[in-house]
Amino acid sequence: MNLKCVCVTITGVLALIPSIFLFIFLFAFQGAKPDTPCAGQWGPVTYYQRGNLTSSQENTFDAVVTGTVLNGKNPGIDVSVLKDGGVVLFHDKSMARMTGIDKDIKDVTTEEALSTPILQVIDGYQYSSTNSIPEIEPVIHAICNADETIGINFDTKAEGAVDAGVSALKTSNCTDTSDNTIWASPYPGVVKLLKKRLKDAGLDNRIAMYMPSGEYSFLGLKFFLKTRLLQAAFAPGSSIIELHKTVHDAEPELIQSWVDDGWCIGIWGITPDEMSAYTADVYILDEAPVFPNFVESGLGKDGEPKKTVYEDNSLLAYHILIGAAVFLLIASSVLFFVAVKIRKYAKRTPESENEDDSAERIKEDEDQDNNDLDYKEDRV
16 A cells, blocks of 8 residues: 555544544533432432531541431541551541641551540630540441431542441441441542442442532533543442532532432532522531631631632533544544545556556657648648
């Protein structure tokens, strides 16, 4: 084959492959269904995030068991893994806000974590006493000993925390938890591992993937709400999508499309008084004091206090990628057309070109002879 034809064909293939990939990437999962049927078949269930913070510091035994479970409410707990594989209830990546120690929770051992007291003043709010970081197993067993029908929301921060959390639930008195206990994480790897470990343990709890705004670089949260890539391609196994109230306020139609396809919907960032303003299957409530150092009431987190804002709400990146896919498809079509033309002309071999030249010379000679004959006749 002609070298030029080969080069053009290869270039066409190189344009076609990313075009196909982009079309699949953008459109193939937009109608993705949940791992198990959910919408209209389950819930609503209410969880109190990190326990009852009006009574004690977040994620402590007192806040989760005494302040929440013993008052007949379902707790939501944050499950983090330590340097030596120990698993504790802790929300932040850094220990600074809760303990004053400037170290990441993943970099401390179990002994260090359990011996480090939680501060008496958190986010500017004064508690009556200090407290301690609890390990997961005794907390789960205490919850289920108090009420075996209670629901728990396991907000799992790392893959290393999955096995301990599943084991704690499996060995507790909460023998039938599928209707009110869920697992949640924003990380695709954790969601996939949860699906496997729960199945291995014979548990059928639903899994939620929560999607914080501002976490998705230039693509934006709305891009992933539109394409459903995280749930369908990178983290299969979830049945619930959880979003902050600011997203619920801004995207009712987009969220409804998930409901129409069978997904359960969760909402966080609301207080008990705000529940009636929203329709959801999972309510994750902030029962907390008004922290003086925060710009709005709610729960604290790493870094400087700031209001949660849904800013990555543009589909610009989505439309740019569609445009790129169309351009590459057209470019590949043009290149294939050019390759066909080159191949067609390349079929004209040197022998055929020589034959054409000979025929042309013969015709020229015949024309010249005819002209000479005409000239002679004119002379006669």
